[in-house]
């Protein structure tokens with residue numbers, strides 16, 4: 001994992017559940033010390049307990065990524081405990097779906113509210129900005145860093161009912177390209193993983209019929225599992241992935257081909 005003797009330090013946002021939980025565990029198994037940040041404090045603590053029980057090193061913290069002050073304080077706590085921050089996995093995300101304008105029998109019967117739009121942008125876009133801004137000064141000082149942020153295949157081709165989510169996830173790709181340009185000179189890479197459909201609580205509300213059709217349109221013929229995405233995060237987080245920056249890696253079983 002690393003050519004240094006001391007362990008690399010990784011932060012995983014939204015590390016309490018789903019893809020983030022799998023990522024925290026995989027990082028710990030690979031020898032990283034892991035900071036699990038999540039709004040769901042108990043979930044984060046459970047992940048840390050599991051890692052610690054398996055002989056790994058991890059700390060949990062309640063963090064709302066949409067709040068810059070939470071991210072700054074959490075980053076400072078990681079530096080205080082471990083002395084550095086090598087990897088940031090910007091994984092926390094939420095959905096609040098709704099059509100731009102919903103029409104029934106020729107009448108407008110609803111629309112995505114301004115609050116719905118803003119909430120998803122605050123977590124999925126501003127959250128990535130907040131966490132990255134909180135860790136980058138440390139990465140610049142140590143002349144090393146790996147920033148891996150989460151987009152989605154829907155950022156690449158749109159999705160019915162997800163104006164807010166698609167806007168945020170497309171924005172993550174744009175911000176990452178800027179950071180690749182701004183931070184490369186300091187030994188910091190910034191990349192994106194764009195997952196396809198992954199079986200987590202986030203997609204529980206998708207109707208069975210739609211899920212079946214999504215799988216039918218996926219060449220590998222199955223839904224993704226959290227470990228499929230975690231593996232991609234780890235690849236981009238690796239010290240040896242130093243010539244990959246500004247990239248978006250689709251991990252979707254071929255669904256956007």
Ligand code: NAI
Pocket residue numbers: 013014015016017018019020037038039040043063064065066090091092093094123127150151152153194195196197198199200201202203
């Ligand atoms: P999940 O719902 O299982 O986990 C998301 C985690 O983020 C939860 O632990 C939640 O507590 C945490 N979180 C939510 N708001 C937060 C906040 N303000 N601050 C800190 N933590 C917060 O979701 P899943 O499926 O594991 O998603 C992980 C990432 O992958 C998200 O960014 C999601 O948008 C993205 N993604 C997921 C796909 C899927 O099919 N599951 C597809 C494409 C992208």
